[in-house]
Amino acid sequence: MIAFILRRLVQSVAVMLAVGLVAFMLFRYVGDPVNNMVGQDTSLADRARLRQALGLDDPTAVQFGHFLARALEGDFGVSYQYARPVREIIAERLPATLELSVAAVVLALAGGLPMGVYTGLRRDGFLSRLFMAVSLIGVSLPTFLTGILLIVVFSVILGWLPSFGRGEVVALGWWTTGLLTVSGLKSLILPAITLALFQMTLIMRLVRAEMLEVLRTDYIKFARARGLPNRIVHFGHALKNTLVPVITITGLQLGAVIAFAIITETVFQWPGMGFLIVQAIGFADIPVMAAYLMLVAFFFVVINLVVDLLYYAVDPRLRIERSAASGHGP
């Protein structure tokens, strides 16, 4: 167990180092940092001084070391676009993205689980076929089209919900939240649905497939033979065993949600990190891109690690297989 955790930790650090190297090369070699920071009328001597002060004359390995050390402190330099520290900009945007992503995942689970169970139990029902057909369209439509469609229906035609921004936000220390005001909650509805739709269909299809699989097993037949009511067989025995892969996939999809938030945030002009990175790419704002890359990579690595450990903790079969296999080598 400890060896497994250690190996996964080492792997995670290696991934972070690799991503850090990519971010560093972006920062150092794409464009000239000095040129990006000074005006056109800066003298050559001033440029050289700045170059010296920034440590750009040091050997590459030393610079990479400095870059990593500063990244660990959360220091990613100054944005070319806003002329402010990247750390401040990201700290402002982070709450918006996290609130949107968490709302989307909760929504996806709340919708996907019951629909999956239903379509698994009533395979040929009319509602099941409807869910499956809609889910196929949900998978095929690009996120931005879903968002635009929702805006057209609920903001333009019906005029019920706002189509852009976060509404009023309340500051709790450095964290700003839109969950405590009516306009904030109303603004959250459409983006959260847009972002959740794809994950919802995925969870639904997964739960359905797992339910179909589990319902065929012997212990379900045996439970029925014992005369247990359907409710207990379906939810106590069957659903419980479908949840392990659902946890894994949901965890892993949290990362995908953060990535797709880029598109959703652009459609709804949601002031989060995704909107920031799109603008940064358009302006070639390398420090912001590098910081975003590192931050997202960190999220992914942590999520992957937690999911692996959860899997290991939840499924006892894995533990037995590992300890049985450990006699034959690593």
Next chain:
Amino acid sequence: MAPDEAAPGALRRLADSDLFWSFRRSPVTVVAAVVTVLLLLGAALAPVLAPHDPYDLASLDLLQARDPPAWEAGGDWSFPLGTDDQGRDVLSSILYGLRLSLLVGVSAVLLALALGVGLGLLAGYAGGWIDTLIMRIADVQLSFPAILVALLVDGVARSLLPHDRQDQTAVYVVVLAIASSIWVQFARTVRGSTLVERAKEYVQAARIIGVHPAAIAWRHVLPNAMGPVLVIATINLAIAILTEASLSFLGLGLPVTQPSLGTLIRIGDNYIFSGEWRWMLLYPAIALASLTLAVNLLGDWLRDAFNPKLR
């Protein structure tokens, strides 16, 4: 089959095949195929079908900008689906946009296929540290969503290329970005089948008679590892088209002077609160949605048809 038909034609063999049988049995797939073929024809024949040339900037007239479709008041049959904010005919832009979206999608998949199959074959056949290196890179990349990789490659390529030439280089940048976001799937699949094939007797025989390893890999292993690649290619074509549309919608893909479907939707999105979205946004969106839905359905069918477990 009648015994006197000694050499059945290719068409006849196709009609009798399992593949065609499973195709005919599914009406949804047939509809998807018809829609795909129609869209492909529309894209291929765009210069013939389109009433105007959307790339000919001199022919644009701002006085004819944002005209409604022909059947509405103020519409004009020379612009059947209306005009956009530059006075460009929407129908012509959609046909040419479809062409670009398909072109970018197909080129990206072909580039990813070449890259992925090459590296996967190398990793699987050579083994050792080459295998470890390639597959570790693939693992790291796979833990990030494809759209993120495409965005970053796009961003880096854009900052490396000169800004004043960006409109001309945009197509290549987008193809590169999408290809680098999907090559991993090809590489992993081909590596897997290569490992299986490498252990078989015909490969050992070829090795014993002294055929060069590169020749064995290329001429003997590769053809046997290509089957699943075609299925992956179809599914990834839909993904590539979607990625291109997303990049263009974000304003990081194809430029306004050379609009793909995603760019057209981005332009239409600006008019969402005035009535013009009804043609500037809706028709490109319908074109894109039917294209991706049809290709996705074909990919699903192909995957199921090749999956022996479902037979």
